[in-house]
Amino acid sequence: MLDDQLARLPDRPGVYLYKDAKGQIIYVGKASSLRSRVRSYFQDSRARDAKTDALVRQVRDLEYVVTDNELEALMLEANLVRRHRPRYNIILRDDKHYPFLRLTTNEPFPRLLVARRVKNDGATYYGPFYPATAMRETLRLTRQLFPLRTCSITIDGRLERPCIQYAIGRCNAPCTGWETEAGYARTVRDVQRFLEGKDEDLVLELTRRMEEAAAELKFERAGVLRDQIQSLKKVRERQKIISTDEIDQDVVGVVRQGSEACVELFFVRKGRLVGQEAFFFDKVAGASDGEILSAFLRQFYGKDVRPAPEILVSEDVPDGDLVTEWLSGLAGRRVLLAAPQRGGKREFVAMAEQNAAIALQNRLLARGNRQQVVQEDLRTALGLPGPPNRIEGYDISHVQGSEQVGALVVWENGEMKKDDYKRFRIKTVVGSDDFAALAEVLRRRFSRALEESGVLPDLVMIDGGRGQLTAGLKALADLGLDWLPVVALAKQREEVYRPDDVEPLLFDPTSPALQTLQKIRDEAHRFAVTYHKKLRTRRTIQSVLDAIPGVGPTIRTELLKTLGSARRVREASVAELAAVPKVTPKLAQRIHDHFHPAPGSSDSPREPEAVAERFDGEC
Numbered sequence: 001m002l003d004d005q006l007a008r009l010p011d012r013p014g015v016y017l018y019k020d021a022k023g024q025i026i027y028v029g030k031a032s033s034l035r036s037r038v039r040s041y042f043q044d045s046r047a048r049d050a051k052t053d054a055l056v057r058q059v060r061d062l063e064y065v066v067t068d069n070e071l072e073a074l075m076l077e078a079n080l081v082r083r084h085r086p087r088y089n090i091i092l093r094d095d096k097h098y099p100f101l102r103l104t105t106n107e108p109f110p111r112l113l114v115a116r117r118v119k120n121d122g123a124t125y126y127g128p129f130y131p132a133t134a135m136r137e138t139l140r141l142t143r144q145l146f147p148l149r150t151c152s153i154t155i156d157g158r159l160e161r162p163c164i165q166y167a168i169g170r171c172n173a174p175c176t177g178w179e180t181e182a183g184y185a186r187t188v189r190d191v192q193r194f195l196e197g198k199d200e201d202l203v204l205e206l207t208r209r210m211e212e213a214a215a216e217l218k219f220e221r222a223g224v225l226r227d228q229i230q231s232l233k234k235v236r237e238r239q240k241i242i243s244t245d246e247i248d249q250d251v252v253g254v255v256r257q258g259s260e261a262c263v264e265l266f267f268v269r270k271g272r273l274v275g276q277e278a279f280f281f282d283k284v285a286g287a288s289d290g291e292i293l294s295a296f297l298r299q300f301y302g303k304d305v306r307p308a309p310e311i312l313v314s315e316d317v318p319d320g321d322l323v324t325e326w327l328s329g330l331a332g333r334r335v336l337l338a339a340p341q342r343g344g345k346r347e348f349v350a351m352a353e354q355n356a357a358i359a360l361q362n363r364l365l366a367r368g369n370r371q372q373v374v375q376e377d378l379r380t381a382l383g384l385p386g387p388p389n390r391i392e393g394y395d396i397s398h399v400q401g402s403e404q405v406g407a408l409v410v411w412e413n414g415e416m417k418k419d420d421y422k423r424f425r426i427k428t429v430v431g432s433d434d435f436a437a438l439a440e441v442l443r444r445r446f447s448r449a450l451e452e453s454g455v456l457p458d459l460v461m462i463d464g465g466r467g468q469l470t471a472g473l474k475a476l477a478d479l480g481l482d483w484l485p486v487v488a489l490a491k492q493r494e495e496v497y498r499p500d501d502v503e504p505l506l507f508d509p510t511s512p513a514l515q516t517l518q519k520i521r522d523e524a525h526r527f528a529v530t531y532h533k534k535l536r537t538r539r540t541i542q543s544v545l546d547a548i549p550g551v552g553p554t555i556r557t558e559l560l561k562t563l564g565s566a567r568r569v570r571e572a573s574v575a576e577l578a579a580v581p582k583v584t585p586k587l588a589q590r591i592h593d594h595f596h597p598a599p600g601s602s603d604s605p606r607e608p609e610a611v612a613e614r615f616d617g618e619c
Contacts (some may be wrong), residue, residue: 005062006042009035013070015077018088019061027055027088028080030073034064051286055088074319074326078298087419090287090295092279099135100127101142103191108181109155109174110188112139112148118306126195128305134275138195145228146191147172169224203229247271250308253352254292254315255360259285262363263296264356266348268308276352278359289315297323297337301330310336314349370512371414377513378459381505382498384485388458389413393520394472395463396426396437397528404429406441407528410457411520423531435471438462442475450479458485463521465490466504469497489521545569548594550587558582559591570595 031037106122129135157177375387404426495504507514577588
């Protein structure tokens, strides 16, 4: 099948998606020629590296999307990586959205609000802010310095009296007409200059107004202006000047240690360092510094972040011209992407690299120290032969014996290793029998590990009490694995059961060992319940659809396949249902009427979500 797909690849630019045996997307890439690029992975003459070899061994299927040019492919690749987070792509782990400040200049009397996304709504956006605390400090200072309204009422100047914001000097009450629209507009211009970093011009303007007020004997007004000037000067003092040129730059430095990397980003505005942030990558073994930087630029600036006119990086970026063109499109102006080799700009980049090295070292040390404490605590408390580097947690979930599932989660070297999670649909157990279901899960997992010489854990942890522990020990003994350490963690009193102890262990609630076991237990429970709910909801919607005359297994499959989910089937219009293959307009109307009965009808179907909400717990 894969050979046929490779033979049919077009010689066009586009994006390709590799899938494993389970149909999961494990890698997304772009190409100027899909035919040449994708085929190169499977040629014996290609340069060998461990990461690509591991990727190729897992590829069982591929999809591709043809684009008009390579720039479109770059943009599509960034979106797909962010959406699917494939295992073999370089992923920015700190993939959160940073806040903006939104000045509603599309209103007669603008307000300053917090926004998570930039929209094309006529308002003016400032940011993003790194970290988010910088946004809160800027918002607090802006409202302290400038009397902008915070209410959302319509301003017509007819209110009889102002709110408390006027009494505390935070608003000049345009709602009452005491401040004119022209006066408010002047305050808005001051806010814009402040947020744009034009502090120097603003200080000069405020100084002029203060002197005018003093000359007119308006000393109270002059005092307010004086306080604003002093606050602005304090803000400027906190910002480190790193360039005498008043330029806007983003300075990016990368360092790596082993399979982990850190990118430090400096935000230089008007020659001042106004913010900095460290971003971390893992699983970057085999990737060059340039590839890490390229992944960072595409993922970071792909989140509504406006690039500075000049971006300085520590290494040349692959496809630099293409990335530059994309950044320029985002900014709406020309963006220069450069890797300086000498001079002042190289010193800026070196400063970013030094900060990245410190941040990465601190991260590794903090994680390593905590990991050692946890492992030693577990080894001592549980009497293990050595520190447990890998712990596997197991749990069973069902409702009165229906849709029984098992879950396996993995804790390795101090972190949850989600790539090794597994879920099991119970096949041999009829009715509600947690012990038998657990035994089946353990047999299936460890039989396969023995057959394939797979990795074995240093500790097996079961969610449950003495009964679950006994069932687990017997299943492992049948496989000749009775030497594996096994414990069970009961929910009620957080008791830890061990094979040779008559009484369970009770840990100190603050113990790192107990907290780690609880984390693994809770994650196994979450993973099992999530899978169980998915199967139950699927079964419920299928049974509901089967109750509709004219809907059989084939049409039911087409509905779910085309519309994507049970929720979409229920919410779809008649036209959307009629667009599904094999669904006639008459049948589409019947399905729609089934889920949307006339008011007062007793034929309203019970919704899957309502059913699911009644069984949030595990049985």
